[in-house]
Amino acid sequence: MTKKRTNNTNNTQNKEGRRTTQSKRPQARTAKRTTQPRKNKRQKGLHRKKSSVKRKKQLIVLVGLIVVLSVVFFVGKKTVTFVNNIWPNIVSLKDSMTGGKIDTTDVNSEEQYDVSDERQATLENRHNVFIDVGCGGNETGYVTDSKIKEKELNLEIAKKVAKELSKESDINIIMSRQDDVYMSADERKSLAETQNAEVFVSIHMAAENSGKAEGVETIYAPNSQNGSADFASLMQTSIAAFVKTESRGINAYDMSILRDNSMPSIYVQCGFLSNSKEEKNLKDKDYQNELAKGIAQGILTYIDAKNKI
CATH class of the missing domain: 3.40.630.40 (Zn-dependent exopeptidases)
Structure with missing residues (x-):
């Protein structure tokens, strides 16, 4: 009778030990799963935010450059046209005042x-x-x-x-x-x-x-x-x-x-x-x-x- 009880006790301890072991292992896994992914998500979110801001800045710079080039081209074209139109008259006026070339x-x-x-x-x-x-x-x-x-x-x-x-x-x-x-x-x-x-x-x-x-x-x-x-x-x-x-x-x-x-x-x-x-x-x-x-x-x-x- 005593031995039988002892076996029961051992069985109980073994079960408790297994339960303890089983309960600890999932807890460790759960801790790892919950801690690491959250950290990665924060890092990924920050990285995406920085990339988005960088792309916006690049786009603004590109648009600004296009606008500046367009304005320079337009003004340059108008200036060339204006000079071409009045240049013969400028030369004529200069020649009439200075004698100019024959x-x-x-x-x-x-x-x-x-x-x-x-x-x-x-x-x-x-x-x-x-x-x-x-x-x-x-x-x-x-x-x-x-x-x-x-x-x-x-x-x-x-x-x-x-x-x-x-x-x-x-x-x-x-x-x-x-x-x-x-x-x-x-x-x-x-x-x-x-x-x-x-x-x-x-x-x-x-x-x-x-x-x-x-x-x-x-x-x-x-x-x-x-x-x-x-x-x-x-x-x-x-x-x-x-x-x-x-x-x-x-x-x-x-x-x-x-x-x-x-x-x-x-x-x-x-x-x-x-x-x-x-x-x-x-x-x-x-x-x-x-x-x-x-x-x-x-x-x-x-x-x-x-x-x-």
């Missing part, structure tokens, strides 16, 4: 009129009309994208005006130039004074940066007391009656070519070469003829009106 290119003289044979330089011609041909020589004036030079068109139109005026027996035409030569403003005005010109008409083209401006404008010196304002008004009306273009009216500007002239003096801007539509018109022979008729008629109308007073 323009070795020839003016296209085909279909231009030689007025020397048509002009009636006799004492019977009572009215001396001075036609000032804008630019010339190293002063090219405005140059279009198709390489049309203002000085060439000024000469073509001026010679057509002279041809129209030469039809009148009482008109004597004096031109500042009939070839591609440079003359300063003072030289032009001095020539008009020495030839006792009754009126002074300077023929030019206009240009501006937008490429949209168009039309004809007549300019006179401000505060002039020699009848220039009336002359400008009659000229603008006459041109508008002959050519289909916008009439920009008359305006007073202080220009060296008009300043201190003793005779009525005006500056006719025949159109904007910076406008492709106007450039096409100003190169057209028929348009040039109508424009020349309008200028010539404006001169004759003013002379007739002046003589009736």
Whole structure:
């Protein structure tokens, strides 16, 4: 009986021992499973957070770089376009002030009129009309994208005006130039004074940066007391009656070519070469003829009106 109890006791202890061992082993495993994964999760979460922030910063930097490059490209393109548009005029202005280099290119003289044979330089011609041909020589004036030079068109139109005026027996035409030569403003005005010109008409083209401006404008010196304002008004009306273009009216500007002239003096801007539509018109022979008729008629109308007073 005692031995049997002892066996029971041993069995009980063994069972308790196994229970104890079994209970300890799961606890150790559970502790390992719960402690290690939580630590890894925190580390992984922190790593993901840092990676996300880093990617956001990289994206912001990339977007900023793209914006900066786009702005630089846009501004650069606009700057290049602007410089290309105004550079010929800057060079022309510099050349006109400093003398510049000689323009070795020839003016296209085909279909231009030689007025020397048509002009009636006799004492019977009572009215001396001075036609000032804008630019010339190293002063090219405005140059279009198709390489049309203002000085060439000024000469073509001026010679057509002279041809129209030469039809009148009482008109004597004096031109500042009939070839591609440079003359300063003072030289032009001095020539008009020495030839006792009754009126002074300077023929030019206009240009501006937008490429949209168009039309004809007549300019006179401000505060002039020699009848220039009336002359400008009659000229603008006459041109508008002959050519289909916008009439920009008359305006007073202080220009060296008009300043201190003793005779009525005006500056006719025949159109904007910076406008492709106007450039096409100003190169057209028929348009040039109508424009020349309008200028010539404006001169004759003013002379007739002046003589009736």
